[in-house]
Amino acid sequence: MSKATFSSNGYSADAAIAFARSRPNTYLSELYDFLRIPSVSTRPEHVDDIKAAADWLAANMETAGLENIRIFPTTGHPLVYSDWLHAGDDKPTVLFYGHYDVQPADDLDLWKTPPFEPQVRKDNIYARGASDDKGQLLMLVKAVEALLRANGALPVNVKFIVEGEEESGGHGLKDFIPEHVDRLSADIAFISDTSMATWDQPAIVYGLRGMCSVNIDVVGPKLDVHSGVYGGGINNPINALVHILSQLIDADGHILIPGFYDDVLPLEAEERERINAFPFDEEAWLQRILVTESWGVPEYTTLERTGARPTLDVNGIIGGYTGDGAKTIIPSKAHAKVSMRLVPNQNPHDILKKITQYIETLTPAGVQVKLTPMGASPASIMDYHIPAMKAAEAACRAVFGRNPVYAREGGSIPIAGQIKRDLGIETILLGFGLPHDRIHAPNERFYLPNYYRGIETIIHFLVNYAGINARRPVAG
Amino acid sequence: MSKATFSSNGYSADAAIAFARSRPNTYLSELYDFLRIPSVSTRPEHVDDIKAAADWLAANMETAGLENIRIFPTTGHPLVYSDWLHAGDDKPTVLFYGHYDVQPADDLDLWKTPPFEPQVRKDNIYARGASDDKGQLLMLVKAVEALLRANGALPVNVKFIVEGEEESGGHGLKDFIPEHVDRLSADIAFISDTSMATWDQPAIVYGLRGMCSVNIDVVGPKLDVHSGVYGGGINNPINALVHILSQLIDADGHILIPGFYDDVLPLEAEERERINAFPFDEEAWLQRILVTESWGVPEYTTLERTGARPTLDVNGIIGGYTGDGAKTIIPSKAHAKVSMRLVPNQNPHDILKKITQYIETLTPAGVQVKLTPMGASPASIMDYHIPAMKAAEAACRAVFGRNPVYAREGGSIPIAGQIKRDLGIETILLGFGLPHDRIHAPNERFYLPNYYRGIETIIHFLVNYAGINARRPVAG
Numbered sequence: 001m002s003k004a005t006f007s008s009n010g011y012s013a014d015a016a017i018a019f020a021r022s023r024p025n026t027y028l029s030e031l032y033d034f035l036r037i038p039s040v041s042t043r044p045e046h047v048d049d050i051k052a053a054a055d056w057l058a059a060n061m062e063t064a065g066l067e068n069i070r071i072f073p074t075t076g077h078p079l080v081y082s083d084w085l086h087a088g089d090d091k092p093t094v095l096f097y098g099h100y101d102v103q104p105a106d107d108l109d110l111w112k113t114p115p116f117e118p119q120v121r122k123d124n125i126y127a128r129g130a131s132d133d134k135g136q137l138l139m140l141v142k143a144v145e146a147l148l149r150a151n152g153a154l155p156v157n158v159k160f161i162v163e164g165e166e167e168s169g170g171h172g173l174k175d176f177i178p179e180h181v182d183r184l185s186a187d188i189a190f191i192s193d194t195s196m197a198t199w200d201q202p203a204i205v206y207g208l209r210g211m212c213s214v215n216i217d218v219v220g221p222k223l224d225v226h227s228g229v230y231g232g233g234i235n236n237p238i239n240a241l242v243h244i245l246s247q248l249i250d251a252d253g254h255i256l257i258p259g260f261y262d263d264v265l266p267l268e269a270e271e272r273e274r275i276n277a278f279p280f281d282e283e284a285w286l287q288r289i290l291v292t293e294s295w296g297v298p299e300y301t302t303l304e305r306t307g308a309r310p311t312l313d314v315n316g317i318i319g320g321y322t323g324d325g326a327k328t329i330i331p332s333k334a335h336a337k338v339s340m341r342l343v344p345n346q347n348p349h350d351i352l353k354k355i356t357q358y359i360e361t362l363t364p365a366g367v368q369v370k371l372t373p374m375g376a377s378p379a380s381i382m383d384y385h386i387p388a389m390k391a392a393e394a395a396c397r398a399v400f401g402r403n404p405v406y407a408r409e410g411g412s413i414p415i416a417g418q419i420k421r422d423l424g425i426e427t428i429l430l431g432f433g434l435p436h437d438r439i440h441a442p443n444e445r446f447y448l449p450n451y452y453r454g455i456e457t458i459i460h461f462l463v464n465y466a467g468i469n470a471r472r473p474v475a476g
Numbered sequence: 477m478s479k480a481t482f483s484s485n486g487y488s489a490d491a492a493i494a495f496a497r498s499r500p501n502t503y504l505s506e507l508y509d510f511l512r513i514p515s516v517s518t519r520p521e522h523v524d525d526i527k528a529a530a531d532w533l534a535a536n537m538e539t540a541g542l543e544n545i546r547i548f549p550t551t552g553h554p555l556v557y558s559d560w561l562h563a564g565d566d567k568p569t570v571l572f573y574g575h576y577d578v579q580p581a582d583d584l585d586l587w588k589t590p591p592f593e594p595q596v597r598k599d600n601i602y603a604r605g606a607s608d609d610k611g612q613l614l615m616l617v618k619a620v621e622a623l624l625r626a627n628g629a630l631p632v633n634v635k636f637i638v639e640g641e642e643e644s645g646g647h648g649l650k651d652f653i654p655e656h657v658d659r660l661s662a663d664i665a666f667i668s669d670t671s672m673a674t675w676d677q678p679a680i681v682y683g684l685r686g687m688c689s690v691n692i693d694v695v696g697p698k699l700d701v702h703s704g705v706y707g708g709g710i711n712n713p714i715n716a717l718v719h720i721l722s723q724l725i726d727a728d729g730h731i732l733i734p735g736f737y738d739d740v741l742p743l744e745a746e747e748r749e750r751i752n753a754f755p756f757d758e759e760a761w762l763q764r765i766l767v768t769e770s771w772g773v774p775e776y777t778t779l780e781r782t783g784a785r786p787t788l789d790v791n792g793i794i795g796g797y798t799g800d801g802a803k804t805i806i807p808s809k810a811h812a813k814v815s816m817r818l819v820p821n822q823n824p825h826d827i828l829k830k831i832t833q834y835i836e837t838l839t840p841a842g843v844q845v846k847l848t849p850m851g852a853s854p855a856s857i858m859d860y861h862i863p864a865m866k867a868a869e870a871a872c873r874a875v876f877g878r879n880p881v882y883a884r885e886g887g888s889i890p891i892a893g894q895i896k897r898d899l900g901i902e903t904i905l906l907g908f909g910l911p912h913d914r915i916h917a918p919n920e921r922f923y924l925p926n927y928y929r930g931i932e933t934i935i936h937f938l939v940n941y942a943g944i945n946a947r948r949p950v951a952g
Contacts, residue, residue: 042799042800042801042802042803043799043800043801044800103803104797104799104803106797106799107700110699168801168802169801169802209704211804213802213804215802220767221765221766221767222765222766223586223765223914223917223918223919224583224916224917224918225765225914225916225917226887226915226916226917227787227789227791227815227817227916228685228817228885228886228887228888229782229885229886229887229911229915230765230782230886231782231787231789231817231886232729232772232773232778232781232782232785232786232787232817232886233761233770233771233772233778233781233782233886234762234765234767234770234771234772235767235771236789236790238789238790238791238792238793238812239721239725239788239789239790242718242721242722242790242793243722243727245715245718245722246718246719246721246722246723247722249715251719251840253708285709286710289697289698289699289701289706289710290697290698291696291697291710291711291842292842293841293842294709294710294842295709295710295711295840295841295842296708296709296710297708302708302709305708305709306705306706306707306708306709309708310708311703311707311708312715313703313707313712313714313715313804313806314712314714314715314718314795314796315703315714315796315797315802315803315804315805315806315807316714316795316796316797316798316799316803316805316807317714317718317793317794317795317796317798317810318793318794318795318798319790319792319793319794320790320791320792320793320813321580321582321791321792321813322792322793322794322811322813323518323519323580323582323792324518324519324520325518325519325644325645325850326518326644326645326689326691326791326813326815326850326851327518327579327580327791327792327813327916328687328689328789328791328815328888328916329791329792329916329917330789330791331791331792334793335798336714337796337797337798337802337803339703339802339804341703341704341707341708364727364771365769365771366767366768366769366770366771374801374802375802409704409705410704410705410706410707410708410709411702411704411705412704412804435705438699438701439702439705440700440701440702440703440803440804440805441699441700441701441702441805442699442700443699
């Protein structure tokens with residue numbers, strides 16, 4: 001495919017790239033500022049930080065030349081919207097999505113430098129949110145800024161919608177989209193919140209897992225009681241919880257909830273081949289986190305299991321005495337957090353119903369079991385034959401010298417599924433993180449050379465995309 | 477049995493009882509002082525409090541008129557020894573045992589008044605250690621004091637050995653006894669660390685469960701990792717721990733460790749009858765802790781299961797994210813504390829070996845499992861036909877107007893088994909706690925009228941015991 005295919009009325013990426021390359025320190029210093037805000041969305045004590053992060057982003061968008069900047073309150077944390085819509089009616093519109101909230105940063109002791117005091121070590125910037133998603137979100141804004149500053153205009157129309165509840169499973173954006181379909185209407189959505197295959201091999205994610213998560217609380221005696229006096233006479237909430245959890249998934253990884261696999265779209269031979277062709281060094285992948293061997297249902301490979309098959313994990317558990325030494329009690333209560341990664345075509349609400357009914361059947365005598373739904377989002381699969389994907393492929397070639405690989409990823413970006421459903425468009429998931437960025441873990445980092453390459457790739461994408469006939473027919 | 481049976485050269489309990497009855501406020505104020513010392517043996521930060529409690533007790537013994545007071549250091553917390561040996565060679569010797577350490581007091585929020593600021597409400601004194609065992613230990617010292625002050629001498633010889641590691645499973649006393657057999661030699665041991673059947677029905681415990689406890693640590697990735705990226709690819713330490721724990725005991729309470737029941741002494745029909753004749757209101761027992769129904773192996777009654785059958789309880793569990801909301805991680809590690817109550821003739825070291833070997837067979841791929849032994853002590857059964865028991869029975873009749881019932885209790889007092897083994901004597905377990913004293917739980921309490929009745933009962937016991945021919949033949 002020749003470069004000319006993507007020329008757009010003589011609009012060129014070159015000036016914007018030159019502008020971006022002249023400002024590495026500014027872009028880094030802005031990233032520092034953004035990362036310093038501890039916008040942890042799951043913790044009530046960070047509500048002011050969440051607001052500060054939204055305000056910071058809005059101000060940065062304004063400096064970049066974006067317009068109509070609005071902060072929309074929601075039932076949870078606010079949304080940040082902006083746009084630039086002067087490319088002309090004949091030009092397509094790109095809807096950028098990102099999230100300005102971050103995961104909690106505990107266990108603090110395990111961080112080499114504090115999570116909200118960014119530090120650069122060996123080409124990586126270390127901070128909570130560096131890769132997921134503040135660093136990648138800022139790339140999008142900086143690409144638009146470079147194009148606007150260098151050319152005075154963008155080759156396409158753009159809209160941004162950025163949320164602050166991605167990590168907390170909030171409903172703000174979910175409720176907002178169907179109520180603002182016109183405001184958000186576009187021809188393609190673009191998200192940078194995923195990983196490359198390796199540091200120099202870009203990847204477009206075309207499949208994402210969904211999620212269904214629940215908290216399980218088991219309550220027994222009204223207070224912790226002596227295990228000598230009551231042991232054998234009353235049920236133990238931890239014992240009971242352990243029995244419930246052990247019947248959700250077997251030791252090999254098969255999920256035991258009745259009907260759980262009913263709607264799972266089988267992996268076709270062609271797809272399995274493509275998944276397993278992804279460059280993947282399993283030994284290095286395990287070694288990086290000091291795990292000696294992989295694990296999971298033996299019928300599938302590790303790439304299949306982590307990308308295209310459903311899973312169930314206990315994310316946290318607590319009950320009884322957890323201090324030093326021993327305390328011989330039967331605890332009053334026990335608590336577990338369980339999340340399931342879903343694949344097409346599992347319906348997360350159906351799965352929630354199934355696990356709820358199943359756990360009712362597992363509840364033993366003498367304890368109360370309460371299940372609290374914590375989040376539900378479907379998996380998604382994109383059509384990667386559309387022209388916008390070709391524009392993204394060419395952008396990757398221009399910057400990295402090679403085509404992206406197409407991957408199904410194990411994480412969940414619920415918004416991608418909703419964009420397809422509510423706005424009727426596909427999403428390009430082209431991210432510039434690396435598989436070992438330690439997102440959600442201590443010492444999260446982002447490989448800085450790809451922060452800059454990412455900005456350039458997005459500049460190329462916008463220019464390329466303007467040159468193809470991607471404008472959807474206006475609805476009659 | 478007439479009172480005369482127990483007259484001992486004209487030595488009478490009356491003067492001592494009168495003395496004790498003249499000092500209720502002193503005895504209460506001393507109990508307050510003892511309870512104010514937070515001598516939590518499992519917590520390193522309380523090491524000075526442990527020392528302070530030992531010192532306080534030694535000083536109180538001195539005031540009481542006890543002699544040869546020594547504080548023996550151990551590998552853990554110190555032992556407090558004292559004696560009074562002037563009753564004559566023809567008089568028997570009683571070895572009193574107690575412990576001055578207490579359980580941890582968390583969860584502090586659940587205490588109506590702070591655990592180390594004793595408060596009297598409706599005839600109960602509330603504080604950690606009030607019933608287990610400071611209140612009951614102090615009764616022993618006060619009984620001796622009353623006899624010495626009122627009569628200038630004791631009717632029998634007495635020795636005290638008091639430890640500070642009962643709640644922490646320390647080895648100090650365990651190692652001390654075989655090295656100090658002469659120092660501790662006696663004709664009978666006497667412990668007040670158990671409960672009455674009801675507030676006016678004393679009970680002598682003739683069977684105690686033993687204990688084997690372990691900590692289980694499961695380690696997976698070196699840090700918490702993203703459950704979307706790694707889910708289905710690596711084993712989850714919580715999932716693995718849950719599978720291990722679920723295979724230790726079934727949902728009905730049957731313990732699944734191979735060979736666990738091999739050495740359990742079957743309950744004879746006569747013993748089952750005696751156990752089930754114990755005054756027990758199961759509904760009230762459950763209602764007190766807001767549990768709706770009892771639970772356990774269906775082959776045995778609640779009294780049998782709590783007193784005379786082995787159990788396995790997870791006392792505590794922790795792993796992964798346990799804060800508010802959700803965090804979709806696969807945790808680096810998970811931890812559980814497991815304790816088993818043992819019955820005659822289970823060997824705790826054999827049980828430890830069996831659980832260790834069994835857990836090795838349960839260890840799944842991709843995680844490391846570490847088992848740490850935390851304590852092991854055998855169950856014990858006393859001979860309740862010996863003369864000393866008759867002296868205790870008569871003491872109960874004198875104070876409570878009725879004979880004690882004989883009970884097997886579910887808790888563990890490892891020392892009773894060791895006294896039999898190393899010193900060759902039986903132990904009288906006559907305690908004055910109540911079944912709902914909330915030992916090991918928030919709002920522990922001790923029913924004060926029985927603090928005073930307990931002192932009087934022990935006074936009667938010592939006088940009665942002097943009058944019977946209980947002196948063992950001198951060896952060699």
